[in-house]
Amino acid sequence: MAYRRSNFTLLEMVVALAVFAVAMTTIGMTLFAMQRSWRKITAEGISMQKIQLIDRIVDSAFRNAIPFHWKTDDNKEVMVFKGDSDSILLTYMHRIGRVEDGAIRFIHFYCKNNRLMAEYRRTPILPDQENIGKTDSEVLATGVDRIEFKYGDVSEKELIWYDSWDAAKMLNIPMAILMKVYWQDGRSEVWLRRTAGAGQYQSMGVRLKPIPQ
Secondary structure, eight states, rough: OOOOOOOOOOHHHHHHHHHHHHHHHHHHHHHHOOOOOHHHHHHHHHHHHHHHHHHHHHHHHTTTTTOOEEOOOOOOESOOOEESSEEEEEEEEEOOOGGGSSSEEEEEEEEEETTEEEEEEOOOOTSOOOSOOOEEEEEESSSSSEEEEEEEEEEEEEEEEEBOOOHHHHHHHOOOEEEEEEEETSSSEEEEEESSOOOOSSSOOOOOOOOOO
C-alpha cells in the first residue's frame, strides 16, 4: 500500500504563524497586566503600612499631649513644646511598659532627607538648647517630600489655626494639632488630633489666657 505524503502549503504556514503570534501576544498582555497589578498591590500595601505606622505614633503622641514645664540650666522655666510649620516637639503621656520608663515621653517630629523622623527621649527635649542624653530615632516613612503642621486653638468660640505655636506666649499647648504629609509621588495625607491637656476652659486645672502679642 502506498501512502500519500501531505505537505503544508504556504498559506497554511502563514495562518498557523498568525494564530501563534496572536496567542503569544494575548498571553504576554495577560502576564504584563498581572505583573502591573501585582506591583500596584505591593506598592499600595507598602503605602498602607507607612500610613498605619504614622497613624499609630501620631495618635498616641498628639492625643496624649500635655503641658509640661522644665527648668533650664540657668533656672528658667520653659514649656517643653515647640510648634513650627515643619516640625513639632512635644510632651505626651506614655503607656507604662516598665516602671523605670516612666509615664511621660518627649518626642520630636521632623523631615530629613525625604524621611519622616521621630526622636524619643525619656528626659525633656528643650527647645533651642543642647540636649544631652540618649535619644532613640525612628524612621516613620520614606519618600516624603515635606511635612506641614498647623495648630488650632479657640478664641471667643472660634477655632483659629496658626502656622507656628510659641508656648511661652500662648502659655498652653494648642487644642488641636494638624499634620500634613506630602509624598514625593504627589499624594498627601492629613492627620488631625485633639490634644489631651488643652481644653477650652481648663488645662491641667486652669486654662491660662495667652499673653497679648
